[in-house]
Amino acid sequence: MGANTRTGRMMPSYIDDRLIATIVLTAIAAVIPLFVSEYVRTLIQRCLLWIPPTFGVYIIYSLLRQVHFAQSIFIGLGSYIAAFLAGKYFVTSELLILLPLSLIVSIGVAYVLGIFIMRRTGFYFAIMGIAVTMAFWSLVYKMRQITGGSDGISDIKNPSLFGIQLGDQGLYYVSLVVSLGLILLMRRILHSPFSLQLRAISGDLQKAESIGIPVNGMRRLAFIVAGANAGVAGVLLAFSYNYVGPTTFAWEFGAHFVQAAIIGGVNYFVGPIVGAFVFVGLEFLVSTWFPNLWEVVIGVIVAVIVVTVGEEGVTGIVKDLFGRTLKRANLEERTYSDGK
Amino acid sequence: MGNNQQPVLLAAEKLRKFYGEVRAANDISLEIAQGQVLTLVGANGAGKSTFLNLLTGLVKPDRGEIRLLGKRITGLAPEQRAKMGIVKTFQLEHVFGDMTVFDHVRTACLSAAGKHYSMFKDISTETEINGQTEQLLELFDLARVSQSLVKNLGHGFKKVIDIATSFAMKPKILLVDEPTSGVGEEEKYHIMELMMNQIRANNLAAIIVEHDLNLVKDLSNETIVMHEGEFIARGAPGDVFGQDKVVEVLVGRGF
Ligand SMILES: Nc1ncnc2c1ncn2[C@@H]1O[C@H](COP(=O)(O)OP(=O)(O)O)[C@@H](O)[C@H]1O
Ligand SMILES: [Mg+2]
Numbered sequence: 001m002g003a004n005t006r007t008g009r010m011m012p013s014y015i016d017d018r019l020i021a022t023i024v025l026t027a028i029a030a031v032i033p034l035f036v037s038e039y040v041r042t043l044i045q046r047c048l049l050w051i052p053p054t055f056g057v058y059i060i061y062s063l064l065r066q067v068h069f070a071q072s073i074f075i076g077l078g079s080y081i082a083a084f085l086a087g088k089y090f091v092t093s094e095l096l097i098l099l100p101l102s103l104i105v106s107i108g109v110a111y112v113l114g115i116f117i118m119r120r121t122g123f124y125f126a127i128m129g130i131a132v133t134m135a136f137w138s139l140v141y142k143m144r145q146i147t148g149g150s151d152g153i154s155d156i157k158n159p160s161l162f163g164i165q166l167g168d169q170g171l172y173y174v175s176l177v178v179s180l181g182l183i184l185l186m187r188r189i190l191h192s193p194f195s196l197q198l199r200a201i202s203g204d205l206q207k208a209e210s211i212g213i214p215v216n217g218m219r220r221l222a223f224i225v226a227g228a229n230a231g232v233a234g235v236l237l238a239f240s241y242n243y244v245g246p247t248t249f250a251w252e253f254g255a256h257f258v259q260a261a262i263i264g265g266v267n268y269f270v271g272p273i274v275g276a277f278v279f280v281g282l283e284f285l286v287s288t289w290f291p292n293l294w295e296v297v298i299g300v301i302v303a304v305i306v307v308t309v310g311e312e313g314v315t316g317i318v319k320d321l322f323g324r325t326l327k328r329a330n331l332e333e334r335t336y337s338d339g340k
Numbered sequence: 341m342g343n344n345q346q347p348v349l350l351a352a353e354k355l356r357k358f359y360g361e362v363r364a365a366n367d368i369s370l371e372i373a374q375g376q377v378l379t380l381v382g383a384n385g386a387g388k389s390t391f392l393n394l395l396t397g398l399v400k401p402d403r404g405e406i407r408l409l410g411k412r413i414t415g416l417a418p419e420q421r422a423k424m425g426i427v428k429t430f431q432l433e434h435v436f437g438d439m440t441v442f443d444h445v446r447t448a449c450l451s452a453a454g455k456h457y458s459m460f461k462d463i464s465t466e467t468e469i470n471g472q473t474e475q476l477l478e479l480f481d482l483a484r485v486s487q488s489l490v491k492n493l494g495h496g497f498k499k500v501i502d503i504a505t506s507f508a509m510k511p512k513i514l515l516v517d518e519p520t521s522g523v524g525e526e527e528k529y530h531i532m533e534l535m536m537n538q539i540r541a542n543n544l545a546a547i548i549v550e551h552d553l554n555l556v557k558d559l560s561n562e563t564i565v566m567h568e569g570e571f572i573a574r575g576a577p578g579d580v581f582g583q584d585k586v587v588e589v590l591v592g593r594g595f
Contacts, residue, residue: 185460193450193466194459196439200447203436207502210396210430211448211509212422214456221457 026180033172043284045172045240048179050260050276052233055186056226057261058272063190063198064222066121070113070129072254073136074227077109078102078234080140080147083244087156088148095159095166095174098235106231107224114220130251137249152245159239175236182229187269189225198222230257259302265313274315346373348410349545350426350513355394355404357387357569364390366569367404372513375543379556379577382566383589388549389431391566392515395547396428397421408512423452425512429502431521431549437491441482444490444501446473448508472508480504480534496527503535513545520552528552532559553581553590565589 029048033041053071060068081102086093117128140147147153158166161174189195200208201215209215238244247253256279264275282301286294309316348371357365364387372378380388393399395406397418406414408424416424436444449469450456464470477483480500485493490501499519506514519535520528532555539546550556556563557577565573565580567589573580580586 188462189459191462191464192459193455193461193463193469194457196443196447196463197450197456199439199443200436203438204434206398206418207430207434207436207505209418210398210422210428210434211505212419212451213447214419218456221459225459 026176029176030173033169038168041172042168042240043280045175046237047277047280048175049233049237049240050257050280051179051273052182053230053257054260054264054272054276054279055182056229057257058264058266059186059190060222060226061261061266063195063202064219065202067126067258068129068223068226069126069251069254069258070117070133071226071230071257072133072249072251073113074106074110074230075234075237075253076136076140076249077105078231078236079238079244079248080153081105082159082235082238083153083156086159086239087244088153093157093159093165094163095161095235098159099178099232102231102235103228106227106234110224110227111220113227114223118216118219118223129254133249133251133254137246137251140246140249147246150246152243154243156238156242156244171236171239175240178232178236182232183273186229190269194218194221259298262302263305263314265309265311265315267311267313268315268319271313271315274318275313278314346375348372349374349376349408350395351405351407352391352395353405353407355391355406356402357390357394357399358402363387363569365394365401365404368569368571370564370571372545372547374512374545377539377546377548377560377562379560379563380547380549380566381551381553381556381563381590386566386589387569388566389517390569392428392517392547392549395421395515396426398428422509423454425510426515427506427509427511427513428515429499429506429517429519431517433495433498435490435498435501437489439490440487441490441493441497441501442473442477442486445476445482445505445508446470448505449473449476452509476504476508479538480507496523496531499523500531500534503531507538507542511544513547514539516546516548518549518551520550520555528555553577 029044032044036044053075056071056074057068060066082098085091085098085101092098113132117125117132120128141149143149158168158171159174160166161170166174197208197213198218200211200213201218205215234248260275260279261272262275263278264271264273268274279298282298283294286297290297305313312319350370350372352368352370354367354369355365356367366387368391380391382388390399394401394404397413397416397420401414404414405412408421408426413421413424413426436447439447446463446469449472450458450466453469455466455469474483474486477486480503482497482500482504485497490498493501503516503519516535519531523531536559538544548559550559561576563575563577563580564571565586572589573583573586581590
C-alpha cells in the first residue's frame with residue numbers, strides 16, 4: 001500500500017518533500033519568462049491553463065470512474081464571457097469581475113446539465129457529454145449575430161487586474177497563480193470527506209446507497225467542480241489566444257482534455273499537470289512540423305500509452321525510469337490517500 | 341426475548357413483489373421491535389433477499405406499506421432509509437475494493453455524520469470521525485488489517501468489513517443477508533459472534549438470514565420460515581423445524 005508515507009516515515013512534519021517540490025517548480029515557472037522568448041512563454045502559459053480543465057477530467061475519472069468529454073462547454077462559456085465583455089461589447093476587462101462571473105455561470109450550467117448527465121454512467125455518460133457539447137456548438141455556430149458564428153470573436157485585448165491593464169507578462173503570472181491555486185484546491189478536495197464518498201459510489205453503488213450516501217447529489221457536485229475549473233481557465237485562455245471561436249465548444253476540443261489526462265496518467269495526482277504540459281507541447285511541436293498530422297500523432301501516442309502502461313501514463317513511465325530519485329522526492333503520491 | 345410489549349420499530353404491511361410469474365414477496369407482513377432478533381430461513385429463491393431489499397428500498401414493492409416508528413417510508417430511497425437507521429449487509433460481495441479497510445469503515449462514519457459535501461476539509465483533521473473508525477475496527481477485530489486494501493483480503497474479512505461498515509451507520513435495525521455464505525466453518529462462528537455481541541450491546545433489532553440451522557438455534561429463539569414469497573411458519577427454532585411443512589420446504593427441496 002505504497003503511499004502510506006505520511007504515517008510511515010520518521011521525518012519532522014515541517015519538512016514536507018512535496019511542499020519543497022511544489023515551491024521549486026513554482027519558482028521555476030515564475031522566473032522562466034525572464035529567460036525565454038515571448039513565444040515560449042505563451043506556450044507555457046497555455047500549458048498552465050490546460051491544467052485546471054484536465055484536473056476536471058481527472059477528478060471525474062479517478063473518483064467516479066467516468067469519462068468526461070464535456071469540459072469544452074465550460075471552457076467555451078468562460079471564453080465567450082471574456083470575449084463578449086472584454087472584446088465585442090466592451091463592458092469590462094477586469095479579471096476580478098470576469099473570473100468570478102465565469103465561475104458562477106459555469107457552476108449554474110454544470111448544475112443544470114448535471115441533473116441529467118450525471119444520472120448515466122459508463123458509455124452513456126460519455127456519449128451524453130458529447131451530445132450536449134455538440135448542441136452548444138451548433139447554438140453558438142448558428143447565433144451568428146451575437147457570437148460571430150464561425151468567424152468567432154477576435155481582437156480580445158489583455159485584461160486588467162485591480163483596474164491595472166496587464167501586459168503579456170502580467171497575464172502569464174495571473175495564469176500561473178490561478179492554475180497553481182486551482183491545483184492546491186484540487187489537492188485539498190481529493191483528500192476531503194467528499195472525495196472518499198465519491199470513491200464509494202464508483203466502488204459499489206448499492207453499498208454506497210445502503211450507507212446513506214446521496215449518490216445523485218454528490219455526482220452532480222463532482223461535475224460542478226470539474227466544470228468550474230474549466231470555466232475559470234476558459235476566461236484566461238480567451239485572452240491567451242486573443243480569439244474565441246465556436247470550435248472552443250467542439251466535442252473534439254473536450255476530448256483533448258481526456259487525452260491530456262490519459263497521457264499524464266490518471267493514477268497520479270501530478271498526472272493532469274504532466275498531461276497538460278506534454279499535450280500542449282506535443283501539439284505545438286507536431287503541428288509546427290506536420291500541420292495536418294498532429295491529431296493523428298496525438299491519437300497514436302494515446303493509443304500506445306493505453307495499451308502499454310494504461311492508467312500509469314507518462315508519469316508512471318517517468319517514475320519507473322527515475323524511480324529511486326522520485327521516491328526520495330516523494331512525488332509518487334497516489335490518487336487515493338491510504339489510512340489517515 | 342420477543343419484546344412484544346415494546347413499541348413497534350419497523351412494520352411491513354402486505355408487501356408484494358412479483359417478477360413476472362415469480363412471487364418473490366406475496367403480501368408479507370411483519371412487525372419488529374427494538375432489541376428483537378429474528379432469523380429468516382428458506383430454500384434458495386424463497387424470497388429472503390427480496391424481502392430485505394424491500395425493507396431497505398433497493399427493491400420497490402408492487403404494493404404494500406413499510407413504516408418506521410409509525411411513519412410511512414415506502415417511497416423513500418435506500419440512502420434516506422439508511423440514514424433513518426435501516427441498514428443492510430449484503431449476501432453477495434458488495435465492498436469498496438480499492439479502499440483500505442480504514443477508509444471503508446470511515447466512509448460510513450462520514451456518511452452517518454452527514455458530511456457528504458465537505459469538500460474543503462482535509463480528511464485527516466476529522467479527528468472525531470477517525471476516532472470512531474478506529475473504535476469500530478477494534479470492535480470487529482479489524483485493526484490489524486486497517487491499512488490493507490479490501491480487495492486483497494479474503495471473503496470472511498470482506499463479510500466482517502461489510503458488517504462493521506453497517507454498524508458505522510448507527511442502525512436501529514440491522515438486516516443481515518447470509519453473513520456466513522461462502523465462509524469456512526471456523527470463521528463462520530467468529531463472524532457471528534462478533535456481530536451478535538454488537539447487536540446485543542446496542543440493543544438493536546435485527547433480521548438475520550442464515551442457512552445453517554444449528555447456527556439459527558443459537559442466534560435467536562424466534563425464527564421465520566419463508567417459502568415462495570410467504571412466511572409459512574414462525575416460532576422457536578426447536579418447534580418450527582419439526583413441523584412437516586417446514587421439513588418439506590427446507591429438506592425436501594434439497595436445502
Ligand atoms: N431482479 C430480479 N429479476 C427477476 N427475478 C428476480 C429478481 N430478483 C429475484 N428474483 C427472483 O425472485 C425469487 C426470490 O429471490 P431471492 O429473494 O433472491 O431469494 P432468496 O434470497 O431467498 O434466495 C427467485 O425466484 C429469484 O429468481
Ligand atoms: Mg438470497
